[in-house]
Amino acid sequence: xxxxxxxxxxxxxxxxxxxxxxxxxxxxxxxxxxxxxxxxxxxxxxxxxxxxxxxxxxxxxxxxxxxxxxxxxxxxxxxxxxxxxxxxxxxxxxxxxxxxxxxxxxxxxxxxxxxxxxxxxxxxxxxxxxxxxxxxxxxxxxxxxxxxxxxxxxxxxxxxxxxxxxxx
Numbered sequence: 480x481x482x483x484x485x486x487x488x489x490x491x492x493x494x495x496x497x498x499x500x501x502x503x504x505x506x507x508x509x510x511x512x513x514x515x516x517x518x519x520x521x522x523x524x525x526x527x528x529x530x531x532x533x534x535x536x537x538x539x540x541x542x543x544x545x546x547x548x549x550x551x552x553x554x555x556x557x558x559x560x561x562x563x564x565x566x567x568x569x570x571x572x573x574x575x576x577x578x579x580x581x582x583x584x585x586x587x588x589x590x591x592x593x594x595x596x597x598x599x600x601x602x603x604x605x606x607x608x609x610x611x612x613x614x615x616x617x618x619x620x621x622x623x624x625x626x627x628x629x630x631x632x633x634x635x636x637x638x639x640x641x642x643x644x645x646x647x
Contacts, residue, residue: 480521481518481521481522481525481624481627482624482625482626482627482628482629482631483628484514484515484517484518484521485514485515485518485620485624485627485628486624486628487514488510488511488512488514488515488518489511489621491507491510491511491514492507492508492511494507495507495508495510495511496508508548508549508551509549512545512548512549515541515545516542516545518624519538519541519542519545519567520538522538522571523535523537523538525581525627525632525637526571526574526575526578527641527644528578528637528640528641528643528644529574529577529578529640529644530574530577531644533570533573533574534571534574536570537566537567537570537571537574538567540563540564540566540567540570541563541564541567543563544559544560544561544562544563544564544567545560547559547560547563548560556602557599557600557601557602558599558602558605561596561599562596562597562599562600564593564596564616565593565594565595565596565597565598565599565616566593566597567593568589568590568592568593568596568616568619568620569589569590569593569594569597570593571589571593571623572585572586572587572588572589572590572591572592572593572619573586573590574586575589575623576590578640579633579636579639579640580632580633580634580636580637580640581623581626581632581633582626585622585623585626588618588619588622588623589619589620589622589623590619591615591619592615592616592617592618592619592620593616593619594615595608595611595612595613595614595615595616595619596612596616598612599612
């Protein structure tokens with residue numbers, strides 16, 4: 480479900496940013512944000528057995544960034560929403576890397592993707608690294624979401640991790 484919602488949200492955001500204007504662009508942007516909120520909560524639930532506190536901390540970065548994205552708040556040209564999303568991806572990458580129910584290379588890719596999004600902390604740096612920073616971000620998180628869409632999570636290993644963490 481997380482993979483499907485991610486893909487739909489990404490496509491909605493691309494259409495909203497590239498082709499729509501005015502109220503339509505704002506509406507599509509808000510739909511994409513709503514989808515990404517759902518993705519954040521679903522991914523939180525997936526990685527929660529690895530480290531619940533860190534998973535919630537990461538999800539909090541994402542939710543804060545999505546709120547700023549919905550408000551279109553970019554003080555002094557700094558895309559704070561992307562920076563918060565970078566922190567989210569980096570932390571989720573670590574959690575995926577540490578998990579036993581998703582491949583480690585996905586965690587490494589997400590971590591690298593998060594570093595790509597973190598370059599938006601400095602507009603000159605983000606501009607000079609563009610489009611490579613965005614490509615790293617999209618490849619990193621896109622790989623993880625594509626994996627979830629196509630293969631999902633090893634339910635047996637997730638159940639073991641969940642029981643070990645004291646859930647179920």
